Amino acid sequence: MEIGLWLLCGVLVFIVIFLVGKVYLIRKSAQEIQGSLDEIITSDTNILISISNRDRQMQQLANSLNTQLSTLRRERHRYQQGDTELKEAITNISHDLRTPLTAIYGYLDLLEGENKSESVQLYFDQIQNRAEVLKQLTEELFRYSIITSVQEISYEDLTLNRALEESLISYYGALKGRNIEPEIEIPDSPIHRALDSTALSRILGNILSNVIKYSDGDLTVRLHGDGKITFTNSAKDLSLVMVGRLFDRFYTVEDGRSSTGLGLSIAKILTERMGGHIDADYQDGKLTVELYFPEKNQNI
Numbered sequence: 001m002e003i004g005l006w007l008l009c010g011v012l013v014f015i016v017i018f019l020v021g022k023v024y025l026i027r028k029s030a031q032e033i034q035g036s037l038d039e040i041i042t043s044d045t046n047i048l049i050s051i052s053n054r055d056r057q058m059q060q061l062a063n064s065l066n067t068q069l070s071t072l073r074r075e076r077h078r079y080q081q082g083d084t085e086l087k088e089a090i091t092n093i094s095h096d097l098r099t100p101l102t103a104i105y106g107y108l109d110l111l112e113g114e115n116k117s118e119s120v121q122l123y124f125d126q127i128q129n130r131a132e133v134l135k136q137l138t139e140e141l142f143r144y145s146i147i148t149s150v151q152e153i154s155y156e157d158l159t160l161n162r163a164l165e166e167s168l169i170s171y172y173g174a175l176k177g178r179n180i181e182p183e184i185e186i187p188d189s190p191i192h193r194a195l196d197s198t199a200l201s202r203i204l205g206n207i208l209s210n211v212i213k214y215s216d217g218d219l220t221v222r223l224h225g226d227g228k229i230t231f232t233n234s235a236k237d238l239s240l241v242m243v244g245r246l247f248d249r250f251y252t253v254e255d256g257r258s259s260t261g262l263g264l265s266i267a268k269i270l271t272e273r274m275g276g277h278i279d280a281d282y283q284d285g286k287l288t289v290e291l292y293f294p295e296k297n298q299n300i
Contacts, residue, residue, distance in 0.1 A: 029053040033062060040069060097138045104131050140262045153196045153274055160191045160293075164223055167204035174212050175219065180233075182219040191227050193293045199270040203278075206263040207231055207289055210246075214238065214287065228292040235287040243282040264289075 029051045036049040048066045051058060108128055116124060164186060175182060208231070211219055215233035222230045247268040264280075271278040276293040 025053045025055065026058065029055070029058045029062075033065065037065070037069075046073070093141065097134070101131065101135055101138065105135075144262050144266060153199065155194045155274075156197060158193055158195050158197055158200065160193055160223060160227055160229065161186050162190075163197070163200055164204065164221070164229060167201060167208060168221065171205070171208045171212070175208075178212055178215065179217055180212070180215055180219050182221055185220075185222040187223060187225060189225075191223065191225070193227060193295070195274050195293060196270075199274060203267045203270050203291065204229075206267040207291065209263050210289070226292075227295065228290060230288055230290050232286055232288045234285055235282075236285045238282055238287055240282050243280050243287060246280050247278070 032051045032053075033049055036047070040047060040049070049062045049069070051062050053059075108124075108131065111124060168182065168184065211231055211233050214235045214237075216236055218234050220230075220232045222232075224230070247264050264278075268278050271291065271293075274293065276291065278289070278291050281288045281290070
């Protein structure tokens with residue numbers, strides 16, 4: 001009886017040791033898979049997941065992941081290639097449009113000094129207006145292709161207070177032209193961030209341009225103590241669906257006659273490139289665009 005009990009205990013101890021070893025090997029395989037996945041995703045390498053455990057189920061899992069990763073890698077490369085080709089096409093189209101546009105403007109300048117009847121003057125003004133919109137679209141497309149290309153960010157210590165004040169001053173005339181008297185709240189204490197000055201200026205400018213297009217006549221700009229900047233204005237003609245697409249490329253809530261839909265898309269690209277966050281919210285007929293750069297960017 002006693003010998004049988006000892007044999008049973010021995011068998012149980014063996015089973016426990018076996019199960020503990022099995023769990024250890026499974027955990028080790030999971031850690032190896034996780035480490036390989038992190039390296040593959042961050043470095044875009046062609047290596048495959050390999051594990052030291054010879055367990056058939058774990059090997060099947062690794063093989064299945066390798067198959068899916070290969071498919072994902074092909075799709076990513078195809079997307080990157082298509083995106084590159086699109087940017088090159090946009091750049092080429094922008095360049096090609098400039099030549100005929102220059103000729104059109106030349107003839108318009110010649111016609112400006114000619115005597116014109118009232119109806120001809122009306123047509124002339126419409127042509128001039130359409131040519132200006134086409135020029136704006138061409139320039140926006142060109143800038144978009146340049147900005148979305150890989151460019152080095154030149155970080156420097158900036159004061160958000162001053163950058164925001166300078167942008168507001170530069171757009172003050174345009175705001176007044178729309179009868180918008182902005183309510184501005186900027187703290188006295190300087191808020192520093194390590195950012196690219198040119199990129200930040202373009203971001204703020206594009207946001208303010210959006211305000212000028214869509215505001216119903218008001219604007220509140222606040223620089224919060226944590227560095228978050230909010231732009232709030234009434235915009236009764238917008239909706240949650242429209243606001244959700246404001247940062248999409250080429251999307252515009254207008255009919256496209258005077259807007260390219262690239263301004264906020266460019267702002268989002270530049271913001272995220274510098275480690276920031278930009279978002280829009282719409283409540284009770286008011287649009288709020290929130291711009292935020294965390295303090296961790298102060299590592300110049």
